[in-house]
Structure formats: C-alpha cells, structure tokens
Amino acid sequence: MQLFGFVLLSLLSVVRAVVVPAVDSSGHFHSPLALEATPQGKNVTINGILTYVTLPKGRFDPSIAVLLLTDIFGLPSPDNLVLADQWAAAGFATYVPDYLNGDALPMGGNITAWAPNHGEAQTTPPLLAVVSALKARGVKQIATTGYCFGGLYTTRLVQNNTITVGTMAHPSSLDVPTDFQRIKAQSHVPVEINNAELDTGFTPVLAVETDGVLDDGQYPPGYFRRQFNGVGHGFAVRANASEPVQVAAKQGAFDSSLAFIKKHLE
Ligand SMILES: *[C@@H]1O[C@H](CO)[C@@H](O)[C@H](O)[C@H]1NC(C)=O
Numbered sequence: 374m375q376l377f378g379f380v381l382l383s384l385l386s387v388v389r390a391v392v393v394p395a396v397d398s399s400g401h402f403h404s405p406l407a408l409e410a411t412p413q414g415k416n417v418t419i420n421g422i423l424t425y426v427t428l429p430k431g432r433f434d435p436s437i438a439v440l441l442l443t444d445i446f447g448l449p450s451p452d453n454l455v456l457a458d459q460w461a462a463a464g465f466a467t468y469v470p471d472y473l474n475g476d477a478l479p480m481g482g483n484i485t486a487w488a489p490n491h492g493e494a495q496t497t498p499p500l501l502a503v504v505s506a507l508k509a510r511g512v513k514q515i516a517t518t519g520y521c522f523g524g525l526y527t528t529r530l531v532q533n534n535t536i537t538v539g540t541m542a543h544p545s546s547l548d549v550p551t552d553f554q555r556i557k558a559q560s561h562v563p564v565e566i567n568n569a570e571l572d573t574g575f576t577p578v579l580a581v582e583t584d585g586v587l588d589d590g591q592y593p594p595g596y597f598r599r600q601f602n603g604v605g606h607g608f609a610v611r612a613n614a615s616e617p618v619q620v621a622a623k624q625g626a627f628d629s630s631l632a633f634i635k636k637h638l639e
C-alpha cells in the first residue's frame with residue numbers, strides 16, 4: 374500500500390494536488406507518528422467557528438499566536454492536532470480553525486465531489502472570523518503555518534498583509550508564479566516554504582520558479598525555501614515512523630518554519 378499517493382486535478386486551471394491517505398484494511402486512517410501521541414489541546418468555538426486550541430505548558434506571550442491551517446483532512450485527522458501541539462510545545466498559543474466547515478474530507482472520500490464546496494468563497498469567511506477574533510482578543514502578531522490546502526490560504530493571508538509571518542509546506546492550488554508576483558507587489562509579510570522533491574503539485578520546478586520571483590533579495594521582507602528530498606506531498610504532516618527519511622524531513626520542515634517564525638516575530 375502506498376503511504377503517499379497523489380491525485381493531480383486540474384480545476385479552475387490551477388494546479389491542485391491532494392494527498393491520498395493511507396487507509397488500513399479496516400478502513401481507518403493510519404499514521405504511525407500521530408498514533409504515538411494524543412492531542413493535548415481542546416476544541417473551542419471562536420466567533421462561531423470550531424477551533425482546536427493548544428497552549429504551551431509554561432508561560433507564553435498571549436500577544437503572539439500561531440495559526441495552523443490544515444490540509445483537507447482538517448480537525449478529524451489526529452496528525453493535524455498533534456502537529457499543532459508541537460507548535461504549542463515550541464512556546465506558542467496555537468489555533469487551528471475548522472475552515473472546512475465541519476466537512477473535512479473523510480478518509481476514502483471523493484475529492485472531486487468535495488472540492489467545489491471548499492473554494493475560497495466557503496473557506497475564507499471562517500478563517501477570517503477566527504483571525505479577527507484573535508486580533509480583538511489582543512493578539513498583535515500572527516504567525517501562520519499552512520500545509521497543503523492551507524498553503525493557499527497562508528498565501529492569501531500573506532498577500533493581504535493580514536498576518537506577521539507566513540510559512541507553508543507543500544502548498545497546493547497555487548498559481549505559480551502569479552501568486553508569488555502578487556506577494557512581491559503588495560505584501561510586507563515574510564514567507565517561508567518547505568517543499569518536497571516528489572511533490573507532483575508544487576514541484577521542484579515550480580519551487581525554483583518561485584525563487585525566481587522572491588529569492589536573492591528580490592523580496593525585502595524575507596524569503597526562505599528549503600527542499601526535502603526523498604519525500605512527497607504531505608510530508609510535513611505525516612511520516613511513517615519506520616522511514617527515517619520521512620521522519621527527518623517532517624522534523625526538518627517544522628524546525629525550518631520555527632526558525633523563520635522566530636526570526637521574524639518582534
Ligand atoms: C511504513 O514503513 C515500513 C518500512 O518501510 C513499511 O513496511 C510499512 O508498510 C509502512 N507503513 C505504511 C502505513 O505505509
């Protein structure tokens with residue numbers, strides 16, 4: 374069985390890559406790393422939106438928040454919640470809004486049927502509802518970390534100067550180079566990208582094209598990209614604990630995003 378398969382869909386003439394989940398013989402999603410940990414946070418409602426909130430164990434600065442934007446498997450996937458816990462353990466109050474409106478793609482679900490109900494029109498309002506609630510609560514700096522589907526929304530928040538710093542891993546649905554040209558033209562938000570050598574959506578070729586827009590000092594707010602070899606789409610969210618390359622890449626992506634965020638927060 375393939376842990377990381379890919380479906381490449383051409384919808385609305387942009388590249389959309391999705392992960393096909395590993396499903397065990399009983400039909401349950403299986404991710405070795407997530408199975409080792411139990412989510413530590415809790416679900417709360419923020420401005421009407423279900424949000425998984427996970428806080429550092431010790432003291433933390435409540436004026437800073439990490440906003441984690443999930444893949445299409447959303448809050449029901451323990452991988453996403455355990456990843457959020459990793460951000461909390463790094464010292465940040467971390468918020469994971471259910472911008473899939475209670476309709477995360479179920480394991481084995483039909484992405485073609487699902488996708489039209491999860492365009493920007495449906496996804497942006499719950500996302501911005503949580504962002505504005507955080508700001509109203511006194512959060513002054515928001516660091517966004519987006520994965521797959523969440524990479525598109527991280528990009529939008531960067532383009533719209535809504536956040537302080539944005540990081541993304543194996544983003545999907547981006548229009549390259551247009552989305553990055555828009556960042557260069559109108560944003561002051563630093564951007565970091567972790568991409569996978571074997572990603573068939575945001576490919577190494579598109580990653581290099583992105584560098585052509587933002588790298589080498591062309592984007593003064595800050596840009597950093599790191600490619601992880603031997604792994605595919607989804608690697609920053611799910612890793613097979615028996616595969617050292619996958620485990621190292623997942624941790625490496627986290628470390629790279631964390632270092633970038635720390636560098637760009639005040
Ligand atoms: C994880 O990796 C091991 C070792 O390569 C392999 O035997 C196993 O099938 C993989 N698990 C999944 C769920 O892909």
Ligand SMILES: *[C@@H]1O[C@H](CO)[C@@H](O)[C@H](O)[C@H]1NC(C)=O
Nearest residue numbers: 412414415416425448449450
């Ligand atoms: C939060 O809600 C999601 C989606 O309903 C659910 O799958 C998850 O188990 C909940 N997590 C906790 C910690 O309550």
Ligand SMILES: *[C@@H]1O[C@H](CO)[C@@H](O)[C@H](O)[C@H]1NC(C)=O
Nearest residue numbers: 482483484485486487488489
């Ligand atoms: C998935 O959904 C699409 C669009 O609704 C439909 O055309 C297709 O037959 C479905 N595929 C499966 C395997 O059910």
Ligand SMILES: *[C@@H]1O[C@H](CO)[C@@H](O)[C@H](O)[C@H]1NC(C)=O
Nearest residue numbers: 497500501526529530533535
């Ligand atoms: C970003 O701004 C555009 C243009 O105003 C808007 O259409 C879009 O909904 C915004 N997206 C986000 C995620 O803020």
